Amino acid sequence: PVDALLKILGFGGKGGKTPGGKASKKDAKRRQEEAEAAYRVLSTRANSFYNGFVRLGCRISALTDMEFLSFLLGQMTDWDEDSERPPTLYEHVSLDPGGYDQIPPEKRDELIREAEKIREEAPPALGIGDLVADKIAPDTxxxxxxxxxxxxxxxxxxxxxxxxxxxxxxxxxxxxxxxxxxxxxxxxxxxxxxxxxxxxxxxxxxxxxxxxxxxxxxxxxxxxxxxxxxxxxxxxxxxxxxxxxxxxxxxxxxxxxxxxxxxxxxxxxxxxxxxxxxxxxxxxxxxxxxxxxxxxxxxxxxxxxxxxxxxxxxxxxACLFSYGSQQIDHEHGAFVGVDTRSNAVMTLDPRQLVNPHGVILGQSGGGKSFVIKSLSTRFLMFGHRQVILDPEGNSRYVRVAKKVGGAYAVIAPGSKHKINPFDLHEDYMNLDLLDDIFGAAEPDVEEDGEEHDPEDATRAARMAAVDGKAQEITRMVSLMAVTDDSNSSGAVGGLSGAEASFVERAVYEVYDAAGIKRDDPTTHHLPAPIFPDFWETLRGYAESNPIVENLLEKLWSWHSGSLSKIFDAPTNVDLKSKYLVFQISKVQERQKAPVMHAILEFLNGILSNRDEPSDCWIDEAWSLLAFDMSAKFIETMCRSGRARDNAMWLASQAINEFVESREGNFILDLAATHMIFRHEHQKS
Incomplete structure (x- = not known):
């Protein structure tokens, strides 16, 4: 029965020879080549496994030679790795058992020497007469x-x-x-x-x-x-x-x-x-x-x-990892909580992920604002500049700003705090140009295979600052001109194509009147025009053009009505503060989109310093995502964030605002961090 079992297992045969060939140098070489081929396949699979786990943050190593035998012994028997009885796995040559015991010792020694030469650079197979079962078999x-x-x-x-x-x-x-x-x-x-x-x-x-x-x-x-x-x-x-x-x-x-x-x-x-x-x-x-x-x-x-x-x-x-955990453990991350399964501290550093952006979804009272306050103050301690847009005013971000020595601005009709959308800061960039360079899927690589230089890209974006400002002010005015759903589908948001052309022309004209030239960055530090200057330029066009006259009717509230005191003066907000809160709770729902857009665009410069990481938090982001123009601007900021070392965080109660728009879906896909709190299923 033992002989029969050995034959079934492939060991031994007629005349004591190993099946598949007789004992010889040629046989040893063939079997060693088979071992090498199997080892190459095994190595490829092991490397794939290793690389997959390394990307998950795991540290693994392969058990080889004595380590592997020790592992098997420990699994199958009561052998202790500290035992005085050391394991042995290999004989001094790689040959299969069977057949070679029939060869005279002198001939066998010669085969051994030849085989040793064959396998000098190869992993050894089992030695003469060695079987894994013999090495790991328990005594009883x-x-x-x-x-x-x-x-x-x-x-x-x-x-x-x-x-x-x-x-x-x-x-x-x-x-x-x-x-x-x-x-x-x-x-x-x-x-x-x-x-x-x-x-x-x-x-x-x-x-x-x-x-x-x-x-x-x-x-x-x-x-x-x-x-x-x-x-x-x-x-x-x-x-x-x-x-x-x-x-x-x-x-x-x-x-x-x-x-x-x-x-x-x-x-x-x-x-x-x-x-x-x-x-x-x-x-x-x-x-x-x-x-x-x-x-x-x-x-x-x-x-x-x-x-x-x-x-x-x-x-x-993929859910069935035996040691699975929701644990996040970044060495230089901010504390976010404790893993209830492992009781391990969870620390998050978004810049160690694929991209630094995040989305926070949850019902009212679910904890969105608490998370924003917690993470923003903790990132502040790591040296990141923090900017928060608060459209509701009931989350007490202002109180946090005061506690950490930050600044806050209430942007509303009649407020003493002013921002000028026409300002050109030292670090202001043309985000559309930066997005064209860095918006590709592969970071820092051009189509021809050459790497992008971030410094060259940001320098080009600053050179084109006036062009970028003209585009963004046109978008802001288009949001101002949206009065209801019936006129929100123009060529440029709430503007027709002709109206948008006149707006852009007026922007260039007021900059030129202020001495700021589009092709001369040395003039960008001069005092910028303000919205009333822009209005007067448009009014000059309206004297002979009914299209612009109709546009002025749309913008009347922003110049002469209840909203006229929002953008009517130069900036007086302290932009040097590392923790800035902008509150716009007194602005009505329909006007929040252009104000939030204006603030974000205004902050372009301070959020574009590559030597200073920054995080921008937009609470109740649905106010922006509801309009195509502002949603596209948020998308642009996200796509160019990597070049500016800026992380965009959007919080919202309504997940439909994300999934029902192309830009919203893009932001969800782009954001590497998703936080969901007490969110029920919604039908889109």
């Missing part, structure tokens, strides 16, 4: 239906026998809290797309048929069928579209204890823990030895197929 093993007794230790294996309709991140993490030695092993087998389509298509067809034929009056059963049908239809859609892959997933849990009673307790605890997530589990009865082999580093699931495999899409499978 008693096999029972429900457990094993191995070297005085009691072991058992369980498997997941059923998953809920939805899986969540961290479902298996609770198993780490069980006292004792618990090992979670997952086998993932990606299936071809055609096979996945057949499996899911068959399920959908069967469920559709059952919904028409099964009419037993059981409401719960009917609901379960509907849920299952919907789930499989969506899964089939994901497979057909190529967004996900279909995997066969097997999850095994192996336990070890000092007594049978403790082992039973651990198994019950595992079952209860998984049941808390609606995950079913069972003992691998009558297959305990197969379970022991399956949960060790042999890369194969020896349990019967009837036990384990379950179909699962690739994204849900």
């Amino acid at each position: 093993a008693k096999v029972f239906p429900d457990f094993l007794e191995v070297d005085g230790k009691f072991r058992t294996t369980m498997f997941v026998s059923g998953w809920p309709d939805e899986v969540f991140f961290g479902m298996l993490a609770d198993l780490n809290r069980i006292e004792g030695r618990v090992k979670v092993v997952k086998f993932v087998d990606p299936r071809p797309k055609r096979e996945a389509q057949q499996i899911l298509g068959g399920r959908v067809a069967a469920l559709r048929a059952s919904s028409k034929t099964a009419d037993d009056g059981n409401v719960n059963a009917e609901q379960q069928r509907e849920i299952a049908q919907y789930t499989n239809e969506q899964a089939l859609l994901e497979i057909n579209s190529g967004r996900q892959r279909y995997l066969e997933m097997s999850v095994l849990v192996h336990m070890e204890a000092d007594s049978e009673e403790r082992l039973y307790g651990m198994a019950q605890e595992v079952q209860d823990t998984l049941a808390g997530w609606n995950v079913s589990s069972q003992l691998a009865r009558e297959q305990m030895w197969e379970g022991l082999l399956s949960t060790n580093a042999f890369g194969h699931n020896y349990l019967s197929d009837r036990y384990c495999p379950f179909g699962m899409l690739s994204r849900p499978a």
Whole structure:
């Protein structure tokens, strides 16, 4: 029987020769080449695994040679790495067992020397007569239906026998809290797309048929069928579209204890823990030895197929990390809370992510303003300039500004605080130009493969400051001209194409009158014109042009009406403060968009210093996203933020304002950080 077993395993054969070739130098070389080829495949897979986990912030290393054997010994026996009995894995030559014991010693020594030359730069295979099983086999093993007794230790294996309709991140993490030695092993087998389509298509067809034929009056059963049908239809859609892959997933849990009673307790605890997530589990009865082999580093699931495999899409499978946690641990990050699962401190540094931007969504009272106040003050301590736009005035940002020595400005009719949208600060940039350079997906790389120089790009954007200001003031005026939904769909927001041309022409003219030349940056420090100067220029056009006369009617409130005292004077707000709060709660809803746009555009300069990181927080951002012009400006600020070392944070109660517009969806996709508080489902 032993000889028969060796033949099945591929060792030994007729005449004692190894199957596939006789013992010779040629045979040794062939087998070494096979080992090298297998090692290359294994190395490629290991590198892919390593790179994937490194991107997640994990530190992993490969077990090789003695380390690997020590690991296997520790898993299979009671061997201790501190033992005086050292493990041995390799003989001095890489040859398969069988056949070579029949060769005379002199000839065998010659083969060994030749083989040593062959494998000098290659990973060694097992030596003569060496088998992994011989090295790691326990001294005694008693096999029972429900457990094993191995070297005085009691072991058992369980498997997941059923998953809920939805899986969540961290479902298996609770198993780490069980006292004792618990090992979670997952086998993932990606299936071809055609096979996945057949499996899911068959399920959908069967469920559709059952919904028409099964009419037993059981409401719960009917609901379960509907849920299952919907789930499989969506899964089939994901497979057909190529967004996900279909995997066969097997999850095994192996336990070890000092007594049978403790082992039973651990198994019950595992079952209860998984049941808390609606995950079913069972003992691998009558297959305990197969379970022991399956949960060790042999890369194969020896349990019967009837036990384990379950179909699962690739994204849900990513939730099943055994050590999964919501923990964020950035070395130079701001404190954001404590992970309730691991009790670990969570620190966030958005600039370590793909991009520094963030979106905060939540119902009223959900904690959005608290998070803004907390993070803005903590980022301030790291040397970041902070700017907050407060459209409601009930979040007490002003109180925070006073406590940290910052400044605040109330921008409203009759307020003593003034900002001039026509100001050209030293660091003012043409954001549209900067966006054209840095808005590409690949950072700092041009189409021809050359890297962008951020300094050259920002210098060019500052040279084109007047052109950028003309574009942004045209957008601001277009928002001012929006009086209702009927005239918000002009060529440029609330302006027709002709009106927008006259506005831009007037902007250049008032700058020229103030001595500020578009092609001479040395004049940009001169006192800037103000909105009344711009108005007078437009009024000069209106004397002979009915188009401009109609435009002045739209803008009457901003020059002669209730809003005329907002932009009627030079800036008197302290822009040197590191913590600035702009409050516009006294501005009516319809006028908030142009005021917020004007403030953001006005702050362009102080938010564009590459030597000073800055964070801009926009509370109730729906006021801007509701209008295409202001939404596009926010998108531009986000796209150029990397070049300016500026992070944009948008907070809103209404998620629909994001998902129902192209710019809103872009901002959601661009923001690497999403925070959601007490948010209910909304139908768009």
